[in-house]
Amino acid sequence: MKIVVCVKQVPDTETKVVIPDGGTWIDDTNVNYVLNPYDEFAVEEAIKAQEKFGGEVIIVSVGPDRAATAIRNALAMGANSGIHVKTDGVHMGLGIAKVLAETIKPLEADLVFFGKQAVDDDNMQIGPMVAELLDLPSVNIITSLELTESNGTAERGIEGGKEVVEFPLPAVITAQKGLNEPRYASLKGIMMAKKKPLEDKPLDSVNSGISITKIEYPPARAEGKVFTSGADAAPEVVKLLREEAKII
Numbered sequence: 001m002k003i004v005v006c007v008k009q010v011p012d013t014e015t016k017v018v019i020p021d022g023g024t025w026i027d028d029t030n031v032n033y034v035l036n037p038y039d040e041f042a043v044e045e046a047i048k049a050q051e052k053f054g055g056e057v058i059i060v061s062v063g064p065d066r067a068a069t070a071i072r073n074a075l076a077m078g079a080n081s082g083i084h085v086k087t088d089g090v091h092m093g094l095g096i097a098k099v100l101a102e103t104i105k106p107l108e109a110d111l112v113f114f115g116k117q118a119v120d121d122d123n124m125q126i127g128p129m130v131a132e133l134l135d136l137p138s139v140n141i142i143t144s145l146e147l148t149e150s151n152g153t154a155e156r157g158i159e160g161g162k163e164v165v166e167f168p169l170p171a172v173i174t175a176q177k178g179l180n181e182p183r184y185a186s187l188k189g190i191m192m193a194k195k196k197p198l199e200d201k202p203l204d205s206v207n208s209g210i211s212i213t214k215i216e217y218p219p220a221r222a223e224g225k226v227f228t229s230g231a232d233a234a235p236e237v238v239k240l241l242r243e244e245a246k247i248i
Contacts, residue, residue, distance in 0.1 A: 001055035001149065003046045004109040005079065006100055006130070007039040009063055009070035010120040017217075024212040035070040038115025040077075040182040041175035046113050047078040048180065049147055056080040058107060062099050062206075064088050068198065075193035076185035082198040087206055092121055095208030097129035103201070105134060109170060116141045116174040124174075131172035139165050143178040 011017075011031045018027040035043075046057045057079040059071050064086065071082040085099055104112060112134075114127035131138030143162075144155035147169075154165045156176065185193070225240065227233035241248045 001049060001053040001110045002107065003049055003055065003057045003111045003113065004060055004104050004107055005039070005042050005046045005057060005074065005113045006060050006104075006126070007043065007070055007074055007115070008036045008061060008118045008120075009033045009067040010036045010118050013037070013119055019215055019217060024215055026215070033066055033069070035073045036115050036118050036120075038117055038119070038175060038177070039070075039074075040115070041177065041179045042113035042115050042173075043074045043077050043079060044180045044182040045145060045173075045175055046111070047183075049111065050078075052147070053149060055110075058083065058109075060100060060103055061085070062087060062091070062096055062203070071198060072193045073185065075196045075198070076189040077183055078189065079196075081196055083201060084198060085201045085203050087203040089206075091206040091208045092123060093125060093208050093210045094129060095206040095210075097126050097133060099203065099206060100126065101130050101133035104130065111147075111170060112136070112172045114172070114174045116176050127172055127174040134172070137167045137171040138174075139167055139171060140174040141176045142173060143176050145173070145179065 010033065011026070011028070012034050015031050020027045043057075043059070050057050059074040059079045059082040061067050061071050061082070062085040063070075068084050071084055075082055083103060085103055112130065114130070116127070117124040128138045128140060139152075139154045140156070142154040142156045146153045149169075151166065151168050152171065152173075154167070154173065155162050156165065157163075227237060238248070
């Protein structure tokens, strides 16, 4: 079974965000970049499928030079090889989906995995877009997966319960937290990852159809009001909720 996992390198979620004046992206001078956490679930599930059915797991990522580190992290977990589509700048949406689809199509994969979203932009778009471009079934935000060599059954949470989806292979799947527990890369795996094949594919430009014109901090929250007179303050609280907050 040939399995492709698309991954993204993102700022660590503990990063202190600094936005430069007039900037269209964060100042990444001191930012620690990591493999997108949801992509770790995708990589783990791909490796589990490989362990069951054999074959290979190929990691694909679009990004600048530093994105190679994210690919190597996935290789250290147990994937076999990687493809790094190199491009500078910040890109999102349909343009990235087209690049990924063009990269994946000649591989003739039986399964394509994504994390359900990247934690930097939270768009949740790329997996379903790639599925549409490849004309494949798309099963998204799954928390359980059972596979045979020709089809699969997945579960995903919905309001008030679970939804069970059956689908044929090949297919595109996006992984949610709870699908599995990603393995840690062992020292042996880290050393082996340095020797695994990583193909570079330079890309001059990405036509995303979207441009970022401004990025700014969210507005500061209004200062709260503190009442110290206990139950005697109830009329004043009700008045403010009605006249200022306008929620009653």
